[in-house]
Amino acid sequence: MSANTSSDNSIVLQMIDVDKHFAGVNALKKCCLNLKKGEIHGLIGENGAGKSTLAKTLAGIYQPDSGRIIFNGADIQFKSPKEAQKTGISSVHQDFKLMNHLTAAQNIFIGRESKGFVLNDNTINQETQKLFDYLKIPIYPTDKVGSLTLSKQQMIEIAKALSFVFSVLILDEPSTSLTEPEIAKLFNVIRGLKEKGIAILYISHRMEEIMEFTDRITVMRDGEIITTLNTKDTNTNEIVNAMIGHTIYEEPKAHSNIALDAPVVLEVKNLVSKDVKNVSFQLHKGEIVGFAGLIGAGRTETARLIIGADPITGGEIYRNSKLVHIKSPVDAVKAGIGYLSEDKIRLGLAAVLPVTDNVVLADLEHFSKFGVVDDKKVKAVTSEYVDKLSIKTLSINQLVRNLSGGNQQKVIIARWLVKNSDILIFDEPTKGIDVGAKEEIYKLMNKLVAAGKSIIMISSELQEILRMSDRIYCMYEGKITASVDIQEASQELIMKYITTRN
Amino acid sequence: MKESTIGKKENAAKKRFQLANLQRILALGAVVILYIFFSLFGTNFSSTTTLINILDSTYYIGFMALGVTFVIISGGIDLSIGTNMMCSALIGGYLYSVCHVPMGVSLAIIVVIATLFGLLNGFLISELKLPPFIATLGVMMVTQGFGAIITKVQTQHFPSNFDVNGWYKSVFYKTQGGFPTGAIYTGLFFLLALFVLNKTRFGRYIYAIGSNEEAVRLSGIDVAKWKTLTYTICGFFSGLSAIVYAATYTTVIPGTGNGLELKAIAAAIIGGTSLTGGIGTMFGTMIGAFLMSILNNGLMSMGFQAQYQLFFTGIVIVLAVLLDIYRSKKFLKD
Numbered sequence: 001m002s003a004n005t006s007s008d009n010s011i012v013l014q015m016i017d018v019d020k021h022f023a024g025v026n027a028l029k030k031c032c033l034n035l036k037k038g039e040i041h042g043l044i045g046e047n048g049a050g051k052s053t054l055a056k057t058l059a060g061i062y063q064p065d066s067g068r069i070i071f072n073g074a075d076i077q078f079k080s081p082k083e084a085q086k087t088g089i090s091s092v093h094q095d096f097k098l099m100n101h102l103t104a105a106q107n108i109f110i111g112r113e114s115k116g117f118v119l120n121d122n123t124i125n126q127e128t129q130k131l132f133d134y135l136k137i138p139i140y141p142t143d144k145v146g147s148l149t150l151s152k153q154q155m156i157e158i159a160k161a162l163s164f165v166f167s168v169l170i171l172d173e174p175s176t177s178l179t180e181p182e183i184a185k186l187f188n189v190i191r192g193l194k195e196k197g198i199a200i201l202y203i204s205h206r207m208e209e210i211m212e213f214t215d216r217i218t219v220m221r222d223g224e225i226i227t228t229l230n231t232k233d234t235n236t237n238e239i240v241n242a243m244i245g246h247t248i249y250e251e252p253k254a255h256s257n258i259a260l261d262a263p264v265v266l267e268v269k270n271l272v273s274k275d276v277k278n279v280s281f282q283l284h285k286g287e288i289v290g291f292a293g294l295i296g297a298g299r300t301e302t303a304r305l306i307i308g309a310d311p312i313t314g315g316e317i318y319r320n321s322k323l324v325h326i327k328s329p330v331d332a333v334k335a336g337i338g339y340l341s342e343d344k345i346r347l348g349l350a351a352v353l354p355v356t357d358n359v360v361l362a363d364l365e366h367f368s369k370f371g372v373v374d375d376k377k378v379k380a381v382t383s384e385y386v387d388k389l390s391i392k393t394l395s396i397n398q399l400v401r402n403l404s405g406g407n408q409q410k411v412i413i414a415r416w417l418v419k420n421s422d423i424l425i426f427d428e429p430t431k432g433i434d435v436g437a438k439e440e441i442y443k444l445m446n447k448l449v450a451a452g453k454s455i456i457m458i459s460s461e462l463q464e465i466l467r468m469s470d471r472i473y474c475m476y477e478g479k480i481t482a483s484v485d486i487q488e489a490s491q492e493l494i495m496k497y498i499t500t501r502n
Numbered sequence: 503m504k505e506s507t508i509g510k511k512e513n514a515a516k517k518r519f520q521l522a523n524l525q526r527i528l529a530l531g532a533v534v535i536l537y538i539f540f541s542l543f544g545t546n547f548s549s550t551t552t553l554i555n556i557l558d559s560t561y562y563i564g565f566m567a568l569g570v571t572f573v574i575i576s577g578g579i580d581l582s583i584g585t586n587m588m589c590s591a592l593i594g595g596y597l598y599s600v601c602h603v604p605m606g607v608s609l610a611i612i613v614v615i616a617t618l619f620g621l622l623n624g625f626l627i628s629e630l631k632l633p634p635f636i637a638t639l640g641v642m643m644v645t646q647g648f649g650a651i652i653t654k655v656q657t658q659h660f661p662s663n664f665d666v667n668g669w670y671k672s673v674f675y676k677t678q679g680g681f682p683t684g685a686i687y688t689g690l691f692f693l694l695a696l697f698v699l700n701k702t703r704f705g706r707y708i709y710a711i712g713s714n715e716e717a718v719r720l721s722g723i724d725v726a727k728w729k730t731l732t733y734t735i736c737g738f739f740s741g742l743s744a745i746v747y748a749a750t751y752t753t754v755i756p757g758t759g760n761g762l763e764l765k766a767i768a769a770a771i772i773g774g775t776s777l778t779g780g781i782g783t784m785f786g787t788m789i790g791a792f793l794m795s796i797l798n799n800g801l802m803s804m805g806f807q808a809q810y811q812l813f814f815t816g817i818v819i820v821l822a823v824l825l826d827i828y829r830s831k832k833f834l835k836d
Contacts, residue, residue, distance in 0.1 A: 309720060333722025347720060350713035352780045361710055362721040368703045375701075415721065 010036045012199045013058065013089070013168050018067030020057055027053045029223045030067070035168060035199040040190060042214035042231070043203045045243055046434035050223040051203045052094055055172045058201070059091040060084030071168075090166035094173045096157045100146030104128060107145050108160040131159040136185050149296055150177040158186065169193060172203045176432070179294040179460070181499065187213055207236055219243055243435065252463075255487045256470035258287045264321065265454050266337070266423055268306065271315035275301040277478040279315070283423065283456060286449045290469030291458040293498045298478035299458040300342065303425045307332040307339045333362060338416030342428035342458075344405070348412045351401035355393055356382045358400050358411050362419040385414040389444060406437025413444060424448065425456045430464060442468060462491050474498045528825065529773055529789045536796050544803030552803065554682050556795045558675075561684045562587070562747040564791040566766035567773075568695045569739025571787045574770055575699070576732045577712035577779025578634035581763050582623060582641040583740045588759025589649030590616040591744035595658025595754050598667075605667040612748075613741035619645055620737015624730030642763070650756035657755050660748045675749035684746055691742060696784045698735075708732055712779025768815065769794055772822040793818065
């Protein structure tokens with residue numbers, strides 16, 4: 001079962017001893033990998049393991065420092081992604097970029113427009129429609145990409161990859177921003193491609209996916225390929241062990257520890273806005289309330305109403321049984337509510353500023369006298385929270401953009417702890433965070449509620465919902481379809497409520 | 503063991519700090535090198551008179567540059583500073599010479615008017631949500647027109663040195679004996695700007711707003727209030743600039759002032775302030791202003807006319823931004 005057996009003529013693409021360095025970091029270490037015709041090859045590993053670098057090296061975005069890449073028996077050296085596409089390697093990368101002001105079709109066929117001086121979009125619109133029909137996605141080729149949801153943009157990127165002629169398809173975390181039904185559709189398409197003899201490299205950190213539909217699985221850690229296994233001969237534990245070197249257990253929470261008479265710290269009654277329809281719910285002291293739903297179900301929109309980020313059309317918010325009028329985030333923060341956005345870099349952090357400024361941002365008035373900031377206090381408190389939450393940073397003066405996703409999340413948690421907010425709204429708390437850091441965030445959340453804080457957790461990962469929540473609200477099309485106690489909750493039940501109207 | 507890792511951490515942090523300061527150090531180096539260069543090749547450049555000339559021509563651009571640095575760090579832009587400065591100077595001159603308002607009061611009103619126009623910018627941008635470029639472009643034209651309207655397109659004359667009210671020249675520009683008091687005036691407000699930007703809550707917020715406005719808003723901070731204050735302060739500095747402009751040139755001509763805002767913005771950019779917001783220093787801006795003055799005076803001492811000064815200033819701006827890009831790339835890699 002060595003990756004070096006190149007005699008097998010079903011192998012389309014092979015990597016031998018590929019090395020890649022970035023500014024002193026050895027991102028790929030003597031990597032060997034082969035892809036066979038008609039196989040779905042899973043590539044799994046923690047964030048920073050080198051999966052994306054490997055994908056980009058195969059796709060011609062990066063050039064290897066040493067080693068060989070063999071395609072259909074011939075050595076190849078791609079100088080650009082375009083060369084790789086021409087050879088027959090099509091790819092979808094994690095950090096894809098679409099042009100928001102162009103239509104879906106214009107994005108897909110960028111650089112391949114019809115010939116002639118005057119552009120005619122008819123042809124590319126028809127071609128795009130065919131792709132969308134094939135993928136069964138409800139997008140018009142003439143839709144402006146910027147007006148579409150993240151998940152639809154992801155599907156456009158996938159459609160773009162499929163618009164080329166290819167024999168190898170590389171998909172880097174395609175499911176991250178997709179909803180469950182979309183993922184199901186994508187899997188069907190991938191299985192169809194497999195039938196046609198296409199080799200698929202499927203990168204994901206979602207274990208279920210990898211186990212569900214791959215033929216072989218390669219595990220990476222610290223830039224090295226640890227092992228390649230046949231999916232049917234292995235199990236989750238073996239792969240997780242290969243990924244991180246120790247076993248982690250993800251058991252769902254069995255029952256809620258919240259007393260029935262615990263005080264209600266937040267109550268929302270008949271909240272209405274453009275995207276939210278008559279949402280009512282309660283949050284008790286010390287409780288983690290999970291909000292399950294597909295992307296676009298109105299969970300983030302509900303949170304944004306509670307924190308005053310978007311205008312409320314109707315409904316009431318009660319804090320400790322007292323009616324509060326939240327018109328802007330200023331009011332929400334005053335009411336002790338802190339929001340941790342799913343899009344940390346865009347909506348949460350001042351990336352070019354150091355850890356210190358980001359940690360004290362919400363509470364700076366308590367760090368200054370007559371408008372003058374007490375930097376000693378800022379540093380002392382930041383150091384305290386860096387230790388408490390074990391934020392891994394070179395120093396407290398480090399710019400937050402240089403921290404990993406998990407540590408950036410902790411910086412925002414620290415911000416709300418410094419502000420002493422009693423209610424924390426976590427929107428996709430572990431999105432884009434690797435397995436180890438995930439554990440730490442979970443532990444931290446449990447610690448917070450043990451200390452008397454209350455948490456609203458929005459999550460698209462059912463496992464996360466089941467593991468962390470005391471109670472679960474299911475949302476669909478802007479409405480709450482069910483409130484489920486953790487004791488009665490199961491993946492199947494939640495799935496039913498978040499995919500059907502009540 | 504633990505102490506050694508802490509030492510290591512501090513070293514790494516220091517290295518970053520040094521990299522972040524690279525552009526300012528280079529700008530400072532460029533100032534010194536240019537000065538030496540022009541001293542060697544220019545006529546009479548190394549004299550005290552030239553040095554004072556360099557200082558003199560730095561003041562009014564310097565004030566505007568300090569003001570606009572706040573705005574640029576907050577992620578905005580203010581195109582109205584040049585005409586706002588000229589407008590308030592014109593009105594001040596009009597009040598003094600036509601309405602016979604006492605000198606001191608006229609000067610105070612200059613600052614008040616400029617500050618109010620800054621407040622107007624802030625209101626248009628923060629409350630009415632106009633893009634800063636558009637709002638301040640409008641106010642740029644409004645101030646240029648307003649100054650001319652009030653003064654009925656008449657050139658305004660401030661009292662000269664020999665006038666009874668000539669005292670203000672000795673305070674804000676130069677004593678009869680030739681001592682550059684303008685340097686002290688500028689220096690004091692430079693220190694004030696430095697303090698406000700680095701040590702106050704306001705300063706911290708404008709860095710944060712420039713880095714990520716939405717994150718600041720979601721943190722429960724009244725972004726509109728702080729942004730309004732930013733533009734108001736920028737207007738205030740235009741007012742301070744107007745005083746030193748009047749003290750330096752004595753005559754103020756309606757319809758001018760256009761283009762000065764770009765010189766001030768250029769000074770900030772040469773000094774390492776990033777137009778994308780979140781990055782910049784007052785020290786850098788001051789160096790940028792000096793660099794432009796030295797370049798202009800130096801080229802003049804070598805016999806080059808104004809067109810050459812423009813030409814080379816343009817090159818310096820492009821080089822400074824290139825350097826900034828190089829620096830941030832290197833910074834990221836590290």
